Amino acid sequence: MSAVIKLGGSLITDKSSPRTVKWDSLNDSALQIYKYYKENNAKIAIIHGGGSFGHYEVEKIRKSKNVIDPFSTSLIQESMLTLALAVLKALIDVGIPASLHPTHTICKSNANDCNYFSIINDLNNGLVPITYGDAVFDGEGKIISGDDLSVQISNLINSDCLIFATDVDGVLDEKGNLIREIKRNHYINVINRDVFDVTGGIVNKINKAFNSKSNNIRIVSGKKIYNALNGEDVGTKIINL
Template sequence: MKCKSAVIKLGGSLITDKSSPRTINWDSLNDSILQIYKYYKESNAKIVLVHGGGSFGHYEVDKIRKTKNVIDSFSTSLIQESMLTLALAVLKSSINSGIPASLHPAHTICKSNVKDCNYYPIINDLNNGLIPITYGDAVFDGEGKIISGDDLSVQISNIINSDCLIFATDVEGILDEKGNLIRELRRDQNINIINRNVFDVTGGIINKINKAFNSKSNNIRIVSGKEIYNALNGEDVGTKIISL
């Protein structure tokens, strides 16, 4: 099934170098954006783009939590600055490719969690032919709180009733403990998977899978960043998440 509407989550591990703090993987980022642009021009699909923190936000949160018990107001500012820096790179890549993108930092629309956000600016831009971009972020509500990009992706997919929810990563999908691709994954399956957790303060791949089960999209996939276009085009790539 080709995607008429989609939420695409660009994982931090895809668009940054997680082994090097605050380092963008420009080749991977630009390639991912060009695939989205190609599909957008061919299909005129409605697309919302969400990205993760990688070696920007995740690194900052990890560093803060090692020295403080809570994320205070100043620490929140540091996380917001690091994520905005990454978001501007995603925006720049999008504009350079020809995408009519608009940027919506999560801390400007959310209070304390993804269910307490004003999504109207995103929906309005989407309905006017733009590709809105938002991202995992930090907000301050008495204390600093993390707004997960995965949570945003699922919440937005449900609000706009998207056909597809695609999580793009730096691996081909969900891998079992032997490194083999799992083609389909259901909620009641009991499997052992490879779980990498470098600089990931929102729970890693297992948490991503559990969140994906909460999407109402018909086509939920975790795929390689190299397969974004193919996933949007309805091809059987990566791991399909069966949420029903």
């Protein structure tokens, strides 16, 4: 079995408070992943988002200079690496042989333009690679979305599932009820609560998810990662037919 899991910044950080890790959620996610990993001897790649680290840093920079210059890129990278070390620690603490691959060391300008060799190599050797949404400087500062990286890696390894874990039950309709499945080209009415997200929030996440070829693509609550990995009908299923 192979799985790609995106730990959303909404799940592992407090988006309302700069540079704040939600350790309880992060540790609980790590335990669920470990359980599945052990039970299935699964190949697992983990990607995480920016939350109150990257998104906060980018917002601050955009407000003050409106351009991501080399120094700003460095600040975003430092902020994301700090969060990545927290994720690495949480995974290692439960016994997962995690290995960190900073995105800016493998990607040039976007998630299609990366050298995933070291990640694939780790997967083939029984490690659990982690990478994350990040900033790169390629003539100008660019943000590489963790959602895009997740889709790319899922396609590269033909993963059985691609799970986007967040702090909500899945995609919610305008009344706040869970939408159980979303088909390509089906218009859906979602609420879009104003949570800052420099890479586009939930609607963009849905559109990106359609680019994965996986058979089990879901946007789920962080509390249901284990269930989603086991193919249970939790959260919102993205049907990419």
